[in-house]
Amino acid sequence: MDKKYDSLNKDQKKAVLHTEGPLLILAGAGSGKTRVLTHRIAYLIEEKKVAPWNILAITFTNKAAKEMRERVDSLVGSGSEDIWVSTFHSTCVKILRRHIDKIGYDRYFTIYDTDDQKKLIRDCMKQLNVDPKQFKENSILSSISSAKDKLLTPKKFEKQAYEYRDQVVSKVYTMYQDRLKKNNALDFDDLLVKTVEVFRLCPDVLSYYQDKFRYIMVDEYQDTNHVQYIFVGLLASRYKNLCVVGDDDQSIYRFRGADISNILDFEKDFRNAEVIKLEQNYRSSKNILEAANQVISNNYGRKNKTLYTDNESGDLINYRCLQNEQAEAEFMAGEIIKGIESEGRDFKDYAILYRTNAQSRVIEERFILNNIPYKIVGGTSFYQRREIKDILAYLKTINNSTDDIAVKRIINVPRRGIGTTTINKVENYAYNNDVNFFDALCEVSQIPNMTRSSKKVGAFTHFIKVLRVEMATMSLVDLTNEVIERTGYVKELEAEGTDEAHGRIDNIGELISKLTEYENNEEEPTLNGFLEEVALIADIDNYNEETNVVVLMTMHSAKGLEFPCVFISGMEDGLFPSYMSISSGQQEDIEEERRLCYVGITRAKQKLYLLGANSRMIRGMTQYNQVSRFIKEINNKLFDLEYTKPVQDMPNEKTSFRKNAHSFLKSNPYVVKKNANKMPAPGNFTLNYEVGDLVKHMKFGIGEVLAIQPGGADYEVTVNFPSAGVKKLMARLANLKKA
Ligand SMILES: Nc1ncnc2c1ncn2[C@@H]1O[C@H](COP(=O)(O)OP(=O)(O)OP(=O)(O)O)[C@@H](O)[C@H]1O
Numbered sequence: 184m185d186k187k188y189d190s191l192n193k194d195q196k197k198a199v200l201h202t203e204g205p206l207l208i209l210a211g212a213g214s215g216k217t218r219v220l221t222h223r224i225a226y227l228i229e230e231k232k233v234a235p236w237n238i239l240a241i242t243f244t245n246k247a248a249k250e251m252r253e254r255v256d257s258l259v260g261s262g263s264e265d266i267w268v269s270t271f272h273s274t275c276v277k278i279l280r281r282h283i284d285k286i287g288y289d290r291y292f293t294i295y296d297t298d299d300q301k302k303l304i305r306d307c308m309k310q311l312n313v314d315p316k317q318f319k320e321n322s323i324l325s326s327i328s329s330a331k332d333k334l335l336t337p338k339k340f341e342k343q344a345y346e347y348r349d350q351v352v353s354k355v356y357t358m359y360q361d362r363l364k365k366n367n368a369l370d371f372d373d374l375l376v377k378t379v380e381v382f383r384l385c386p387d388v389l390s391y392y393q394d395k396f397r398y399i400m401v402d403e404y405q406d407t408n409h410v411q412y413i414f415v416g417l418l419a420s421r422y423k424n425l426c427v428v429g430d431d432d433q434s435i436y437r438f439r440g441a442d443i444s445n446i447l448d449f450e451k452d453f454r455n456a457e458v459i460k461l462e463q464n465y466r467s468s469k470n471i472l473e474a475a476n477q478v479i480s481n482n483y484g485r486k487n488k489t490l491y492t493d494n495e496s497g498d499l500i501n502y503r504c505l506q507n508e509q510a511e512a513e514f515m516a517g518e519i520i521k522g523i524e525s526e527g528r529d530f531k532d533y534a535i536l537y538r539t540n541a542q543s544r545v546i547e548e549r550f551i552l553n554n555i556p557y558k559i560v561g562g563t564s565f566y567q568r569r570e571i572k573d574i575l576a577y578l579k580t581i582n583n584s585t586d587d588i589a590v591k592r593i594i595n596v597p598r599r600g601i602g603t604t605t606i607n608k609v610e611n612y613a614y615n616n617d618v619n620f621f622d623a624l625c626e627v628s629q630i631p632n633m634t635r636s637s638k639k640v641g642a643f644t645h646f647i648k649v650l651r652v653e654m655a656t657m658s659l660v661d662l663t664n665e666v667i668e669r670t671g672y673v674k675e676l677e678a679e680g681t682d683e684a685h686g687r688i689d690n691i692g693e694l695i696s697k698l699t700e701y702e703n704n705e706e707e708p709t710l711n712g713f714l715e716e717v718a719l720i721a722d723i724d725n726y727n728e729e730t731n732v733v734v735l736m737t738m739h740s741a742k743g744l745e746f747p748c749v750f751i752s753g754m755e756d757g758l759f760p761s762y763m764s765i766s767s768g769q770q771e772d773i774e775e776e777r778r779l780c781y782v783g784i785t786r787a788k789q790k791l792y793l794l795g796a797n798s799r800m801i802r803g804m805t806q807y808n809q810v811s812r813f814i815k816e817i818n819n820k821l822f823d824l825e826y827t828k829p830v831q832d833m834p835n836e837k838t839s840f841r842k843n844a845h846s847f848l849k850s851n852p853y854v855v856k857k858n859a860n861k862m863p864a865p866g867n868f869t870l871n872y873e874v875g876d877l878v879k880h881m882k883f884g885i886g887e888v889l890a891i892q893p894g895g896a897d898y899e900v901t902v903n904f905p906s907a908g909v910k911k912l913m914a915r916l917a918n919l920k921k922a
């Protein structure tokens with residue numbers, strides 16, 4: 184056997200050599216699962232003389248597929264181009280291009296992306312007279328998608344549709360599917376559904392692929408959904424040479440239909456399955472691994488796994504709670520620059536992970552300021568996002584209506600019944616009369632044959648003109664809120680209720696935060712000034728093509744990847760774990776967040792930063808979040824104590840705590856300053872403490888007074904309790920004692 188297999192440990196080798204029969208490799212992060220898969224492919228070809236075209240390897244993303252092919256290439260040398268290494272979707276496309284005619288589709292079908300899907304759904308809803316105010320296309324779309332995941336055809340779905348909403352979805356689903364077929368198109372879910380359909384209806388096709396793919400491997404098996412599970416099951420049912428690898432602790436796509444039981448039930452589905460556990464982690468330092476283990480051990484119902492490493496203890500984990508999100512971003516930039524200048528690191532050694540895409544905005548701006556090249560992976564950079572461009576287009580239109588592109592962008596967003604025919608006519612009029620688009624809109628009554636839409640156009644131009652007048656007496660934040668309110672932009676997103684829509688709402692909130700920041704920092708804030716500032720940032724943020732760059736991404740996108748240094752930003756309750764997961768009250772939701780935290784931590788090889796902020800501006804409002812519960816699940820001993828006060832001990836560290844508080848107050852315009860309690864006392868009630876003092880509360884222990892504000896017959900006192908976060912208390916009831 185070739186020398187390259189000597190680098191594998193005993194269990195890994197066992198997994199590589201076990202080529203016949205079902206095999207489950209269930210192992211924690213960084214234990215070499217993906218590495219085993221690549222070596223297994225090499226072994227099958229080189230030692231077992233299996234033809235490359237008899238091998239199918241499925242990865243979760245195209246990026247992972249590309250990496251796996253490269254790794255196999257470097258192991259085997261030649262022949263690897265004949266192996267099928269791809270995602271579920273690309274695998275299915277290849278199969279369908281050859282055989283979909285068997286179920287009445289043309290082999291040259293087109294694939295619909297989300298935008299195409301939405302257009303089609305909209306058409307169907309119109310034809311069926313479904314009220315788009317009551318039923319949002321995105322929400323219907325996501326119901327259809329989840330039906331497809333479960334292999335529910337329109338007919339089957341109809342049979343189960345007892346509730347009114349389901350009956351509406353059922354009607355749309357039936358027509359949608361019909362129209363897809365007429366258009367000879369498949370959506371993304373169909374790629375899997377139709378492949379399974381071909382396999383079930385055409386035994387000869389299934390038989391061909393069962394024979395072809397004698398050896399099947401699936402990476403990240405814990406995140407497969409039902410239809411993917413059926414697909415793999417059908418293919419593997421003849422030879423049963425199926426090797427799946429995964430980690431139940433890294434299942435993070437439940438919201439997309441991933442079913443963790445697929446991995447937990449593998450032994451039931453495939454009797455005689457060999458199960459191999461890999462227990463050695465090769466990726467991370469001892470400290471990082473220990474932190475990950477401590478966090479995940481708080482989840483119930485796990486498969487029993489232990490993970491150790493022979494790597495060095497390495498640096499302690501750098502946990503820091505900074506003053507606010509700006510300071511957090513500044514700290515990251517500083518650390519990266521320090522690492523490059525004094526530790527010989529490269530930009531590409533660093534990854535910044537966060538819970539929601541909206542968090543990237545502040546970081547992007549800081550990096551631009553400090554000339555740190557970066558790239559957003561699996562997402563769009565902040566100012567390129569659709570909703571941000573839309574709202575900015577409104578602001579541009581209000582500011583200066585000669586920007587035709589901006590006006591055209593929003594003339595029918597959200598939809599107000601102004602269609603392309605109208606727009607074309609207005610464009611022609613503008614061209615012929617040499618006026619800009621907005622002016623042409625204002626003169627709509629002069630344009631022939633426009634009676635029907637002229638009212639709608641008039642309402643739009645009126646709306647813009649009114650805001651133009653009102654803005655003289657309004658802050659920019661209020662102006663933007665007016666736009667959002669009166670257009671119903673956010674309301675529409677709320678009604679959609681999908682994860683994507685929530686993400687967009689978060690991003691709009693982030694834009695409001697940006698505006699608030701701008702207004703606070705600028706002596707004479709103007710809309711024009713703001714738009715100029717943003718235009719500059721939006722222009723520069725184009726580092727995308729470079730390879731030696733810091734990468735920014737959500738923890739979801741980081742699955743399977745590794746980096747020497749990892750920052751996790753926003754370790755605060757309400758952000759991570761998310762507010763939704765906390766407020767749902769479901770243990771499962773917090774557990775999914777905890778798995779995500781485990782994924783995040785285990786991306787790091789040498790250096791891990793867990794960062795949070797005392798205060799964070801969300802939707803233009805300063806929020807004081809508690810330290811993330813996940814931080815509290817990590818033993819303080821693993822934190823770099825030189826920088827971090829252990830959470831529980833903080834109140835004893837009086838001096839540094841005070842010092843901290845003062846700089847905190849300085850940077851926080853929202854907090855009433857020190858002389859606040861010299862304001863007229865409500866009634867005859869006085870306090871014996873002031874802002875900056877430490878006080879003791881019966882339940883929350885010692886905390887620091889951040890603000891005091893008279894309110895009726897009492898004071899509202901804002902206190903930062905290290906054990907419980909920032910609380911607003913009524914002084915009489917709270918009975919706080921100076922500590
Ligand atoms: N036996 C080994 N000797 C040396 N390095 C190894 C060994 N096994 C794995 N590694 C290295 O450890 C790191 C993690 O491996 P790999 O990415 O395959 O883990 P994984 O289990 O797939 O992780 P994840 O759960 O995050 O997907 C890689 O850098 C890999 O090269």
Ligand SMILES: [Mg+2]
Nearest residue numbers: 216217218743
């Ligand atoms: Mg992996």
